[in-house]
Amino acid sequence: MILHILEAELAGPSSLSVRFNDGCSATVDLRPLLTGPIFLPLLDPTAFAKFALDPVCKTVCWPNGADLAPEAIRSLIQVEQEVGG
Numbered sequence: 001m002i003l004h005i006l007e008a009e010l011a012g013p014s015s016l017s018v019r020f021n022d023g024c025s026a027t028v029d030l031r032p033l034l035t036g037p038i039f040l041p042l043l044d045p046t047a048f049a050k051f052a053l054d055p056v057c058k059t060v061c062w063p064n065g066a067d068l069a070p071e072a073i074r075s076l077i078q079v080e081q082e083v084g085g
Contacts, residue, residue, distance in 0.1 A: 002018035003070040004058035016060065018073060026077045030068065033076065038066045 007019040015033040034042050041064055042048045054061045061067035 003074060005053060005060060005070045006058070007075070008051065008053055008060055010049050010051070012042070014048055016051070016073075018060075020070060020074060021058075024074065024077065028073060028075070028076050030073065033068055033072055038064065042066060 001022065004021045006020050006021055009017045011017040012029065013026045014034065015027055015029045017025070017027045019025040021042050031043075033039070034048075035063055042062060047062070047064070049067075051057070051062055055066065057067075059067045061074065
């Protein structure tokens with residue numbers, strides 16, 4: 001199954017509440033993924049809040065061309081669950 005994000009809502013300055021097509025739902029801080037030149041503007045909460053779901057690829061994207069694959073976001077959720085026990 002190809003992983004897709006079905007819903008995403010702003011949940012903080014660098015966090016989204018997401019629901020995936022595999023049934024997983026969580027709130028995740030995306031700050032660890034916001035590295036590199038294209039993502040640096042998204043450290044500003046106002047810029048981060050301008051995210052959208054790409055209607056074709058079902059990825060989170062921003063007007064500056066940055067996007068995050070569902071697998072990258074999902075991997076952060078797995079790390080949080082492992083750390084949290």
